[in-house]
Amino acid sequence: MRNLLSIEAMTQADMEKIVAASGPMKRERGHHQRQPLAGKSWALIFCKSSTRTRVSFEVGIRELGGQVLFLNPNDIQLGRGEPIKDTARVLGRMIHGAVIRTFAQADVEDFARFSAIPTINALTDDEHPCQILTDIFTFEEKRGPIRGKVVTFVGDGANNMTNSWIFAAAKLGFEFRVAAPKGYQPSPDILTRAGGKIVVTDDVKAAATGTDLLYTDVWVSMGQEAQSVERVQKMTGYQINQSLVKLAKPDALVMHCLPAYRGKEIDEATFEANAQTIFDQAENRLHVQKAILNWIVS
Ligand code: CP
Ligand code: NVA
Numbered sequence: 001m002r003n004l005l006s007i008e009a010m011t012q013a014d015m016e017k018i019v020a021a022s023g024p025m026k027r028e029r030g031h032h033q034r035q036p037l038a039g040k041s042w043a044l045i046f047c048k049s050s051t052r053t054r055v056s057f058e059v060g061i062r063e064l065g066g067q068v069l070f071l072n073p074n075d076i077q078l079g080r081g082e083p084i085k086d087t088a089r090v091l092g093r094m095i096h097g098a099v100i101r102t103f104a105q106a107d108v109e110d111f112a113r114f115s116a117i118p119t120i121n122a123l124t125d126d127e128h129p130c131q132i133l134t135d136i137f138t139f140e141e142k143r144g145p146i147r148g149k150v151v152t153f154v155g156d157g158a159n160n161m162t163n164s165w166i167f168a169a170a171k172l173g174f175e176f177r178v179a180a181p182k183g184y185q186p187s188p189d190i191l192t193r194a195g196g197k198i199v200v201t202d203d204v205k206a207a208a209t210g211t212d213l214l215y216t217d218v219w220v221s222m223g224q225e226a227q228s229v230e231r232v233q234k235m236t237g238y239q240i241n242q243s244l245v246k247l248a249k250p251d252a253l254v255m256h257c258l259p260a261y262r263g264k265e266i267d268e269a270t271f272e273a274n275a276q277t278i279f280d281q282a283e284n285r286l287h288v289q290k291a292i293l294n295w296i297v298s
Pocket of ligand 2: 123160220221259
């Protein structure tokens with residue numbers, strides 16, 4: 001039985017398999033030959049807000065023949081303190097797979113262990129693996145293999161997105177540069193666990209120079225709202241804007257996992273100039289996650 005709990009735990013071969021299967025999923029939308037989730041019920045348990053991940057999983061599960069239950073933790077006993085391992089053992093006897101967005105990575109891992117059904121991490125404080133697989137697919141769809149390329153992340157260098165990028169870089173053989181202020185740079189532990197070619201700097205211009213992909217994410221992730229003022233103060237300047245784009249390769253892509261906060265991690269003009277790429281990226285969540293679902297049940 002398979003799970004998708006983190007990029008760290010994935011093999012290079014499985015990542016490549018999912019990315020390779022995403023193109024056919026996209027092209028065959030509306031006329032899939034197979035319905036790998038036919039007769040199966042999947043639950044979505046989301047302890048944090050979501051637009052893209054929730055809708056793409058709900059639609060994707062249905063398009064592969066499955067039924068979906070969206071479970072708001074405040075409506076189930078989980079929200080009143082029932083342990084995750086008990087919730088997992090109950091749901092494991094009733095449903096066939098789960099997609100979970102929550103805070104602690106350990107909760108997704110415990111759910112997978114105790115439920116014994118395929119479990120997908122739809123974002124934790126530590127990782128966002130479905131987003132990263134989509135980002136790699138989107139890059140390769142537009143620019144060819146990511147191996148040997150340079151990806152520059154600007155902003156909060158110590159969040160779930162940067163962690164997943166760091167693990168992906170080592171496995172797929174691209175250089176990953178993180179431009180972030182001190183205090184918001186990747187933890188030495190993550191860098192040691194990942195290996196690979198990772199450059200960490202507070203020099204945003206140096207990190208952007210000659211890059212193939214400029215990438216950013218919110219400065220304040222879900223659950224960090226109490227630190228908003230300090231984070232915005234410290235990260236001011238770590239923004240993708242028109243002058244930074246000029247330092248990248250002429251055909252560099254600008255991507256954002258969304259939601260975007262204009263005037264913070266990206267400016268309005270740069271966001272709108274790259275909206276085609278950014279919304280292709282958002283759409284691709286659907287196709288890549290269908291490839292993930294197909295992989296996980298096969
Ligand atoms: N990028 C992303 O995961 O978006 P949502 O929070 O809307 O799901
Ligand atoms: N780092 C962000 C990603 C949102 C998709 C967060 O966790 O809120």
